[in-house]
Amino acid sequence: MDALQKLLFVRANARGETVTLRDELSRALAHRPLPLAVRRLAGEVTVAALLTAAALETDGSVLLQIAGDGPVKLVVVEVRRDLSFRVCVEMKPDAGEVDANAGMTELVNASENGRCALILDPESRPADRQPYQGIVPLEGKTFAEALETYFRTSEQVETRILLAADDASAGGVMLQKMPATGGTLPENYDPEAWDRLSMFASTVKSEELLTLDPTTINTRLFWEEEPRVTREATPVFRCSCSNERVENSIRGLGEADALRLVKEKGAIEVTCNFCGEVRRYDEVDVRALFANANRDAKA
Numbered sequence: 018m019d020a021l022q023k024l025l026f027v028r029a030n031a032r033g034e035t036v037t038l039r040d041e042l043s044r045a046l047a048h049r050p051l052p053l054a055v056r057r058l059a060g061e062v063t064v065a066a067l068l069t070a071a072a073l074e075t076d077g078s079v080l081l082q083i084a085g086d087g088p089v090k091l092v093v094v095e096v097r098r099d100l101s102f103r104v105c106v107e108m109k110p111d112a113g114e115v116d117a118n119a120g121m122t123e124l125v126n127a128s129e130n131g132r133c134a135l136i137l138d139p140e141s142r143p144a145d146r147q148p149y150q151g152i153v154p155l156e157g158k159t160f161a162e163a164l165e166t167y168f169r170t171s172e173q174v175e176t177r178i179l180l181a182a183d184d185a186s187a188g189g190v191m192l193q194k195m196p197a198t199g200g201t202l203p204e205n206y207d208p209e210a211w212d213r214l215s216m217f218a219s220t221v222k223s224e225e226l227l228t229l230d231p232t233t234i235n236t237r238l239f240w241e242e243e244p245r246v247t248r249e250a251t252p253v254f255r256c257s258c259s260n261e262r263v264e265n266s267i268r269g270l271g272e273a274d275a276l277r278l279v280k281e282k283g284a285i286e287v288t289c290n291f292c293g294e295v296r297r298y299d300e301v302d303v304r305a306l307f308a309n310a311n312r313d314a315k316a
Contacts (some may be wrong), residue, residue, distance in 0.1 A: 021100060022231035023071055023248035024239065027203050029210030030195050033244065034071045035231035036064050037188040038252060045104045045254040048293035052115035053184050058124055059092055059106050060182030061160045064189040066094035067102060067252050068178070069135065069164075072193060074098075077139035083155060083163070085131030088112035089124045095291075098140075101255040105291040121160050131155030133167050161189075168193070177215045181223035188226030190218055190234065214242060258289035263296050264306055272307040279303055 019041045024033040042060055051059065066081035073079060075098065082093040091107040116123065125131045133155050138148040151171040157163045161178040168176035175194040181187065192214050217238045225234055235244065267275050267285060278285050285298045298306070 018230040019252050020231050021071055021250045021252055022235055022246060024235060024244040025247050026214060026242050026244050028205055028207040029214050030202055030206055031192055031211055031214060032195055033192045034068045035190045035234050036067045037231055038064060039186045041252055041254040042187055043185055049106055051106060053117045054115050054119040054124060055089055056184050057182040058121060059104055060187030061180040062092045063094045063104050064180055064187045065164050066096045068189055068191040070096035075137050075139055076141060080136040082134040083125055085125035087125045087127045088115050100250050100252045102252060103256045103291045122158055126155045133163050177218050179218055179221050181226040183227060186227045190221060192218055256289060256292040263287045267306060275303050
């Protein structure tokens with residue numbers, strides 16, 4: 018089940034998010050033949066990006082990125098306000114065979130030069146202003162540990178994250194302490210509630226994150242803390258690439274140059290840098306594109 022549930026824990030003055038991905042993750046990675054270990058890492062980063070976007074509720078895009086010098090050069094996930102997302106995975110051309118049991122360290126951070134970046138790009142951002150960007154070294158054996166470190170060091174937010182992924186699904190739970198509103202804690206604040214939440218979260222099994230829906234997971238973990246559900250949503254894979262964009266680019270070449278490329282290479286192939294989908298146009302396709310464009314221009 019592709020779903021997200023957001024919770025408020027009043028006594029702990031904390032919030033929580035739980036995400037599970039099934040079909041939409043498979044769609045996001047469908048055009049990239051990735052090794053199993055890399056698919057798992059991509060799944061974890063995708064879930065973490067969705068958890069982060071749901072927590073921050075920015076009016077634009079949230080991008081979560083890890084980069085390093087291992088077989089995997091880059092994993093970046095963009096999540097929009099409506100929880101639509103896309104995933105980009107870039108591997109080294111000479112990566113070779115990747116061990117199915119490899120973790121984040123072996124894949125991205127073998128030389129301890131890896132970086133984790135969080136980029137916020139609100140729709141209301143003025144054109145002359147750069148998006149907010151926080152970057153920290155990749156620290157920890159897992160991506161969950163690395164992201165916890167990011168929030169503690171860069172954002173000063175106490176955070177607990179649990180992630181799981183296999184070749185076809187992924188899931189995760191994130192808890193965060195919230196700052197006191199106006200310096201005042203809730204009337205029924207319990208100083209021990211956060212520790213209890215962290216303890217409950219740590220009992221979740223990977224199998225549960227990969228097979229259960231968020232409501233069931235949260236009920237099993239947190240029912241004693243009487244959380245309040247504040248949001249339920251469905252994450253959806255959606256890349257911004259399209260046939261229309263590609264075809265407009267081909268038309269921009271001009272018919273003669275486009276046909277020359279087809280003659281040299283057999284076809285024009287355009288690969289989306291994010292989702293990896295390949296669009297192929299042979300001579301018949303290219304001639305049809307320009308014939309339709311000429312017909313529309315005369316109409």
